[in-house]
Amino acid sequence: MLRTNSRLKLMTVSSLILIILSIYMVLIYAPREVVMGEIQRIFYYHVASGWIAALAFLVTLITSIMFLATQNERHDHVAMSSAEIGVIFTTMNIVSGSIWARPVWNTWWTWDPRLTTATIMWLLYIAYLFLHAGLEGHDRRRHITAVYGIVAFISVPLTFMAIRIWRTIHPVVIGSADPDAEGQFDMTARMTTTLLFTVSTFTVLYLTILWHRVRIQSLFEYMSKLQYQMYND
């Protein structure tokens, strides 16, 4: 974990290559959508970042529970790192959605159920990071943030139900479409391929960043231990 890792290097290089390929796929390979035009291309990154956000928070939930069960500090590093990455990807998801909505919905923002849920999720995990930064003492911080990591995840589906009016203007491209959605379109085969490709690219990217972040955290705590030993000698 502490030494430079060849597998991690390989992951980093391959996610770089995948990102470049995905830019090609999104901008050139995927066909131009008839109604919305070029702006539709934002969709591939929008969906991918939303997927990574959900995955990252799920990982935070699982590792938080595992930390409380096993008291292994490695789980806490993963939980915190994953939440950090999740917040970044949620931000990307919201910002890209907003840019897309300006020409298609004719507004930057609307209090649609889907958008409200995303915002609350974003706030929950920002609070999680605040909490992580505001607590002193390693052991105390690990326990407390683990509990908040669990509480935060549970409230996401609840919020989703709370404001779930069955009509939403947010398009549902995968699965059944809502007739009220604005900006709806049917995917062609090339679009599906591009979407799958960007989602897998982002998943690899997520794993790479997570690995880096966990490694930094472990090094940081290792360093704190050394400093502590040094001052106490």
Next chain:
Amino acid sequence: MMNSPVSTMKSPMYNNDKNPTTGQYWRIVRTIIWKDINIEMRKKTLISALFIFSVMVTLIFTFALDLDKSTRDNVAVGVLWVTFVFASTLGLNQTFANEKNHRSLEGMLLSPIDYTAIFVGKFISTYIFVIIIEIIIIPMFYILYGIQLFSPLFLLIVLLGSFGYTLVGTLLTSIAIRTQVREIMLPILLFPVSMPIIIASVQCSNAILSGANWGQFSNAFNLVIVYDIIFIGVAIMTFDHLIQE
């Protein structure tokens, strides 16, 4: 009145293993509740401060939203819930304040009792204060805005909604007191988590007061109950980890 909490704690009552019988468990809970109520009955600071605070919040909303007769009916329930939320948050901030200021939480943790009993006791005493505040606010709203608020279903949803809010609030207060900036940290942690129950309670209250039938608000009503149940479980399962260290 002289029945002080300390004297009710007869130490031979409690086993040293942390598995008291149900009767003993509720005895501990009652002791903690009684301690908090006793302190409040002598100091009388919390309830009076919360009362003044609620009056002021109501006044600010009246002028900020220019609540005349026409707009009043649409936003009054929202204003009522915001007043509840603000007042409860202030009350929650005080939940562990006595324990923190007099360093008595350590004493409670050292005594051979089940930690969840501390949580349940603290939660119930806070919930009692919140209910007292609501008993004051609701007639005040009725007098100031002339909205008929005394429907049994509406009062039920107020009780259920503030139950969930206070429950999660008590859990998160025990987190917030561990941070440097506890008064600021509590709303940051609590508002997003409690969003579902606030949204559902406001939807429900609006529907009930506008005379909608059961089918129109049953979803929101069920959600309030589901939220309450889920967070009872989460609180009981996680409180040990929060308080232990």
